[in-house]
Amino acid sequence: xxxxxxxxxxxxxxxxxxxxxxxxxxxxxxxxxxxxxxxxxxxxxxxxxxxxxxxxxxxxxxxxxxxxxxxxxxxxxxxxxxxxxxxxxxxxxxxxxxxxxxxxxxxxxxxxxxxxxxxxxxxxxxxxxxxxxxxxxxxxxxxxxxxxxxxxxxxxxxxxxxxxxxxxxxxxxxxxxxxxxxxxxxxxxxxxxxxxxxxxxxxxxxxxxxxxxxxxxxxxxxxxxxxxxxxxxxxxxxxxxxxxxxxxxxxxxxxxxxxxxxxxxxxxxxxxxxxxxxxxxxxxxx
Amino acid sequence: xxxxxxxxxxxxxxxxxxxxxxxxxxxxxxxxxxxxxxxxxxxxxxxxxxxxxxxxxxxxxxxxxxxxxxxxxxxxxxxxxxxxxxxxxxxxxxxxxxxxxxxxxxxxxxxxxxxxxxxxxxxxxxxxxxxxxxxxxxxxxxxxxxxxxxxxxxxxxxxxxxxxxxxxxxxxxxxxxxxxxxxxxxxxxxxxxxxxxxxxxxxxxxxxxxxxxxxxxxxxxxxxxxxxxxxxxxxxxxxxxxxxxxxxxxxxxxxxxxxxxxxxxxxxxx
Numbered sequence: 101x102x103x104x105x106x107x108x109x110x111x112x113x114x115x116x117x118x119x120x121x122x123x124x125x126x127x128x129x130x131x132x133x134x135x136x137x138x139x140x141x142x143x144x145x146x147x148x149x150x151x152x153x154x155x156x157x158x159x160x161x162x163x164x165x166x167x168x169x170x171x172x173x174x175x176x177x178x179x180x181x182x183x184x185x186x187x188x189x190x191x192x193x194x195x196x197x198x199x200x201x202x203x204x205x206x207x208x209x210x211x212x213x214x215x216x217x218x219x220x221x222x223x224x225x226x227x228x229x230x231x232x233x234x235x236x237x238x239x240x241x242x243x244x245x246x247x248x249x250x251x252x253x254x255x256x257x258x259x260x261x262x263x264x265x266x267x268x269x270x271x272x273x274x275x276x277x278x279x280x281x282x283x284x285x286x287x288x289x290x291x292x293x294x295x296x297x298x299x300x301x302x303x304x305x306x307x308x309x310x311x312x313x314x315x316x317x318x319x320x321x322x323x324x325x326x327x328x329x330x331x332x333x334x335x336x337x338x339x340x341x342x343x344x345x346x347x348x349x350x351x352x353x354x355x356x357x358x359x360x361x362x363x364x365x366x367x368x369x370x371x372x373x374x375x376x377x378x379x380x381x382x383x384x385x386x
Numbered sequence: 387x388x389x390x391x392x393x394x395x396x397x398x399x400x401x402x403x404x405x406x407x408x409x410x411x412x413x414x415x416x417x418x419x420x421x422x423x424x425x426x427x428x429x430x431x432x433x434x435x436x437x438x439x440x441x442x443x444x445x446x447x448x449x450x451x452x453x454x455x456x457x458x459x460x461x462x463x464x465x466x467x468x469x470x471x472x473x474x475x476x477x478x479x480x481x482x483x484x485x486x487x488x489x490x491x492x493x494x495x496x497x498x499x500x501x502x503x504x505x506x507x508x509x510x511x512x513x514x515x516x517x518x519x520x521x522x523x524x525x526x527x528x529x530x531x532x533x534x535x536x537x538x539x540x541x542x543x544x545x546x547x548x549x550x551x552x553x554x555x556x557x558x559x560x561x562x563x564x565x566x567x568x569x570x571x572x573x574x575x576x577x578x579x580x581x582x583x584x585x586x587x588x589x590x591x592x593x594x595x596x597x598x599x600x601x602x603x604x605x606x607x608x609x610x611x612x613x614x615x616x617x618x619x620x621x622x623x624x625x626x627x628x629x630x631x632x633x634x635x636x637x638x639x640x641x642x643x644x645x646x647x648x649x650x651x652x653x654x655x656x
Contacts, residue, residue, distance in 0.1 A: 170401050199508065206505040213588040214619045306576065325614070334596070336619050339509075345516035347608035348633065355622050 103319045110320045114306040122310060122317070129361050131312045134253065134368070138261040138376045140383055146262025150254040153314065154244020157252035160237050161262045168224065168231040176223020176232040180208040182251065184240045193345060196221055197240075204238070204251055211252075211328035211337040213296050217307070218259070222291060226269060226277045234262070245315040252299035253369060259296060261372050263288035297328035297336045298369065300362040302354045304346065309354055311361050325354045329362025391393035392399020402493045417572045419586055424583060427577035429603055430631065432567075432579045432638060437547075437646045439555040451548040455538035460548040463555040465526035478523035482511040482530045484545055490537045492582075506542055513546050513566065513603040513613030521560040528558060538566040546603050547639065548611065554647055563643060564612050567635035570599045570626040571620060576628055578635045586618050596620060602632035606640045 105113075113123060120128055132153030144160035151157075164336035168175060182205040184197030184302040192200075212218060223232035236258065238251050266287040268280045303321040313321060322344030328337045335358070340346065346354075417423065427433070433454030442448035445461035465478060484507040486495045499507070510532060518528075531551065532545040543566035550564045570580040573596050577584060586599035597619020605612055611633075616625065 158625040199504075202501050202504050203508060203542070206501055210617050213617065215588065216619055330619075334619050334621055335616070337627065338616050338625075340611070340614040341512060343512060343515040345605060345608070346614075347610055348629065351611055351614065351629065352626055355625060359622050 103315045103347070105316060105319050113316060114322050116299045117308040117310055118306045120308065124314065128308065128310045129357065131365065134372065135373060136253075136257060136372050136376050137379070137382065138257060138373070138383055145264060146258050146260070148254050148257035149259055150250050151255065152244075152250040152253065152312070154242060154248055155159060156242035156244070157247070157250045158239045158241055159251070159252040159258040161238070161258045162235045162384070163229055163262070163264050164182065164233045164235065165225065166233040168228065174229035175220040175222045176234065178212060178218065178220070178234045178236060178338040180205040180212075180238070185366045188240055188242050204248060207248070207299075207326065207337065207339065208251070208255060211299070212334045216295050216297075217297060217330070217336060218293070221317050222289060223264070225267060225279055229277070230279055232264060233258060243315065245318045246301055248301050249299045249312060252297070252328070256293055256296045256298055256369065257373060257376075258289060260293045263290060266344070295330055297330045298362060298365055299326055299328050300358045300365065302358050303327045304344070304350065304354070309350075309357065311357070325351065327355065327358045327362065330365070331363060331366035333359050333363050335359065404492055413598065417577060418575050419475035419484060423577060425581060429575060430578045430634070432514065432635060433581070435638070435639065435642050437551055437643060439529065439551060439646065439650045445556070447554070447558070447649055449548050449550045449555055451544055451551065453540060453544045454543050454577065455536055456544045457535040458532060458544045458548040459535060460532040460545065460552040462528060462530050462552045462558065464528035465523040465558075466529070468525055468527050474525060476524050478518075478520040479527040480511055480515050480518060480520070481527055481532065482507045482532070482549070484510050484532045484542070486534045486537060486541070490534045504636070509542070509613060509615060510546060510549060513564055514549060514553070516610065516612040517550065517560050517562050517564045517605055518553065522559045528556075537582065539585045540579055543568045543601055543603070547643070551643060551646070562607045563640065564603045565636040565639045565643065566601060566603040566613065567632045567639060568599060568601050569631045571597060571618075571624055571628055573597055578630055578631055588618070596624065600625065600628040600632060602629055602636065604633050604636040606637055
């Protein structure tokens with residue numbers, strides 16, 4: 101939700117950050133606690149729910165069989181869709197969330213467009229005819245600041261949780277290939293999500309910068325840099341957002357910061373994912 | 387997706403034949419051979435630039451720019467009064483619309499804005515707004531329309547350049563003129579101002595691991611970066627290098643634009 105702050109409140113927050121003090125007692129490069137749950141949506145092939153402080157994001161992956169792109173007959177497709185639920189605030193009612201939805205889904209597809217992130221060859225079935233389409237749908241339930249990072253965490257976790265049914269390809273009598281599902285429901289393939297990037301947004305407030313800004317801190321932000329960081333520190337996409345401009349030296353500093361924090365966050369997420377895999381599903385009543 | 391039935395649409399299932407040709411011969415060539423690029427340019431050489439102000443008479447300001455074969459036209463309307471009361475603000479507002487003409491790319495574009503165009507409109511806004519004195523036109527709005535007529539690479543950076551020239555032509559007060567440039571990295575070389583067959587696309591099959599493209603919009607007098615955007619897998623070291631190259635290129639462009647603006651002012655004075 102958009103927070104409205106007075107000028108003096110903004111100055112108070114900014115001065116604090118310049119001295120390395122944040123309103124909730126975190127250090128400048130600390131993330132809020134991440135609550136993660138896998139397989140929360142039984143009808144999806146993979147799903148996850150992430151709570152990053154007050155932000156709440158639900159992601160689901162559905163697999164469908166469709167046609168591959170003519171230019172890439174051996175590969176499957178991934179399609180991102182982001183939905184800002186009007187439950188999260190009245191400003192997202194109707195078409196209100198459109199801009200944010202497009203911004204996030206375009207950045208997701210940019211960050212995942214690199215070949216090294218996901219092996220799309222696994223999703224190919226019959227070259228030129230059929231392949232898996234992975235629909236990755238993200239639902240934003242609550243915006244408590246830093247929604248982009250939360251979305252990327254949810255997407256990576258949902259992909260980690262995704263089980264794609266194994267199919268057999270048979271030749272029919274007419275000489276055409278056909279796709280057939282195996283009888284065993286526990287027969288599935290899992291994609292490697294090791295190289296999937298996660299986003300790190302770094303906000304510039306005054307002379308200081310912080311990661312994982314809360315809604316209040318976002319309201320004071322003049323400029324921010326979002327980068328998609330892989331676990332080995334490579335950056336697969338980045339962008340400057342908001343209406344302010346930045347000095348070259350501070351951009352370099354922020355990139356370095358992003359890289360370090362991103363690698364750390366990747367590690368944290370991977371350990372959390374293996375924990376969550378075996379944890380009991382609590383669902384929405386938690 | 388609602389479609390406009392009054393226009394003649396192409397069949398929904400049609401595809402561009404060029405996508406079916408697997409190895410487009412130009413794409414197979416290395417980006418650099420004998421220190422020359424595919425169009426005989428050097429690595430850091432820009433294409434020829436042609437810019438003209440005041441090309442649309444009914445707009446407050448307009449500009450046309452050619453960078454090699456990339457052609458962009460841009461018009462600025464306003465400042466106009468904001469009608470709706472809930473859009474009232476003490477700072478002026480900018481509204482950007484970025485569009486590829488349907489015939490501008492090898493593949494036909496739809497006449498309705500797709501997600502990429504909507505996102506680029508937002509980026510255009512972010513690139514321009516640090517440079518505009520918004521406090522000079524409270525309660526009013528300036529509208530900027532950028533249209534790519536021909537896309538031969540680096541179209542978005544050309545659009546930023548064109549939009550800032552159009553803002554100058556519209557006599558909107560600016561802190562500085564945002565100038566943008568692109569740099570492509572292919573794993574070995576950094577090349578400035580890539581044309582269409584040099585641009586990064588994730589569809590190419592023979593890519594090395596580290597590969598990508600960086601766009602920077604720079605305010606040369608204030609020495610500030612107003613837009614930054616990169617795609618493709620890059621390490622932070624290469625990112626730094628390409629940013630520096632982009633900034634160098636924008637400074638060259640800036641001198642060209644200054645000349646162009648000077649000429650326009652001279653013609654008004656005479």
